[in-house]
Amino acid sequence: MxxxxxxxxxxxxxxxxxxxxxxxxxxxxxxxxxxxxxxxxxxxxxxxxxxxxxxxxxxxxxxxxxxxxxxxxxxxxxxxxxxxxxxxxxxxxxxxxxxxxxxxxxxxxxxxxxxxxxxxxxxxxxxxLDTLESLPKTFKYIALVGPTGSGKTRLLAALNQAGAQTLDLEALAAHRGSLLGAWAGVAQPSQKRFDTLLVCALRAFDPKRPVFVEAESRRIGSIALPLALLETFHQGACVEVLSSHEDRAAFLLHDYAHLFDDPESLKAQLQKMIGLHSRERVTGWQHLVDENGRAELAGELIERHYDPAYARSSHQHFVQLPRALQIHFRPNDADVVEQAKALLAQLDNSALAVV
Incomplete structure (x- = not known):
């Protein structure tokens, strides 16, 4: 044989x-x-x-x-x-x-x-596994960094439509990355399957062009990102994506609307935040679920959970963030691709273009 x-x-x-x-x-x-x-x-x-x-x-x-x-x-x-x-x-x-x-x-x-x-x-x-220790290091990344609800995923998709190279890790992992980020009715792939999909995505890129990626922590739901990828794009160039509080709340209400289809499941997920927040605060959020207080809950989560978490972690993980290009993104508008093209034009005229 x-x-x-x-x-x-x-x-x-x-x-x-x-x-x-x-x-x-x-x-x-x-x-x-x-x-x-x-x-x-x-x-x-x-x-x-x-x-x-x-x-x-x-x-x-x-x-x-x-x-x-x-x-x-x-x-x-x-x-x-x-x-x-x-x-x-x-x-x-x-x-x-x-x-x-x-x-x-x-x-x-x-x-x-x-x-x-x-x-x-x-x-x-x-x-x-051997490939994932080396291949991610061959690319230059531009990380989209910004608080939850600023529309980073939507901007990443718009950049792809505008012709940029994009690595959508949340799409590969079938998860939005946050505690409430599970996709409705969609199971995450196995770690092995994610790794295979990631290698396929990386091999399709041109190493001479930058790769845009959304800022992520070590885990996306149950999926662990390879350290070589994480360390490389954490050290790379950044674009800080800023949106108004109103736009962010509206964006979250749209993207997370499905969570209210199963109030008991949503309350169970909020229960997991005890330890990060007091029992009294989490109980208050659960009451908002019972009352269908969607807008108020979105505002509370932005102000008391997501923004403090972003402030704690962003500068710690992304060393180039103090020098990041800042853009004001309107994630709910119909012209997101035009906004993405404008960002690419800005990058062509900035120091980030050669990072």
């Missing part, structure tokens, strides 16, 4: 990448562009593992082989029924073991030029 093994850097030489792990393993993360053709279902993998440990390795392997053979046959009759004779697939499983080895061997017996990824997904994951 050794002559059928190939390294990860040869993956681009193949017509298709086939992930033969279970759907659950695939959903957690996979090599970009891979097709999932599981040789064991989620339940079958549990059965094989349990049999292997509780009865005997022989019995577990025997049952597993029968299931794998049956599932490969199904894929040959369906998923791969139209693949041409000269098809060259790259096959991988968790660590380049029996699952991918079985498929690779059988595919070659059929006549396809199949190869097995040496090290499997485990090797790919190791390469991803």
């Amino acid at each position: 050794k002559n059928l093994l190939v390294s990860l850097d040869q993956a681009g030489d193949f017509d298709e990448i086939i992930d033969v792990r279970t759907p659950l393993e695939f959903a957690e993360d996979h090599i970009p562009g891979a097709l999932n053709a599981p040789v064991l279902s989620n339940e079958e993998r549990v059965l094989v593992g349990t049999t292997y440990k509780q009865i005997s390795p022989f019995e577990g392997t025997r049952i597993g082989a029968a299931l794998v053979a049956r599932n490969i046959a199904h894929h040959l009759e369906t998923t791969f029924a139209d693949r041409p004779r000269n098809w060259r697939p790259l096959i991988y499983c968790w660590r380049g073991g029996k699952r991918s080895g079985s498929v690779t061997t059988l595919f070659n017996m059929i006549g396809w030029q199949a190869r097995q990824l040496d090290g499997g997904y485990k090797g790919y994951r190791r390469a991803t």
Whole structure:
């Protein structure tokens, strides 16, 4: 089988990448562009593992082989029924073991030029982590820094529409970053999946041009940002995004309106702020939820929670903030792309353009 093994850097030489792990393993993360053709279902993998440990390795392997053979046959009759004779697939499983080895061997017996990824997904994951220690450092970032509600995410999207390079970490993490920042009805990706998506995003950038990124702390919801990325853009150039109190309150009311669809869940999230704020204050905010006092709650959170947190953390994390270009952004207006273009023009004429 050794002559059928190939390294990860040869993956681009193949017509298709086939992930033969279970759907659950695939959903957690996979090599970009891979097709999932599981040789064991989620339940079958549990059965094989349990049999292997509780009865005997022989019995577990025997049952597993029968299931794998049956599932490969199904894929040959369906998923791969139209693949041409000269098809060259790259096959991988968790660590380049029996699952991918079985498929690779059988595919070659059929006549396809199949190869097995040496090290499997485990090797790919190791390469991803290595990449995240170095790749983020190859870019120059301009961080959009500003208090919650100033519309940094909207400005980032507008900059993208205006032709700038943007890294939307909150979109990759499916979370707004704050305690109340969970997306309605959307689960965050796994850490592994986020890392893969981040590497894909970074590889699409031109290192000769700056990359705009929204100011973030170490974690976005359950996702941890790679230290190399965090440290690099924390030390880079900044644009301080300022908005009026009225604009910020209106922006928060719009972006967080879904939280009031489930008042009990919102009150439970506010409960987590005890420790940061007194029990009496948090209870008062929860009463505002019961009374549907949206505008008052937004104003309270801006004044008593978000702004003090911004004042504490921004200058500590972003060393270039004292020299930042300040812009007054109107996040609720229809001309956000024009505002973004104006910012780019300002940057072209400022020292930040060469940072």
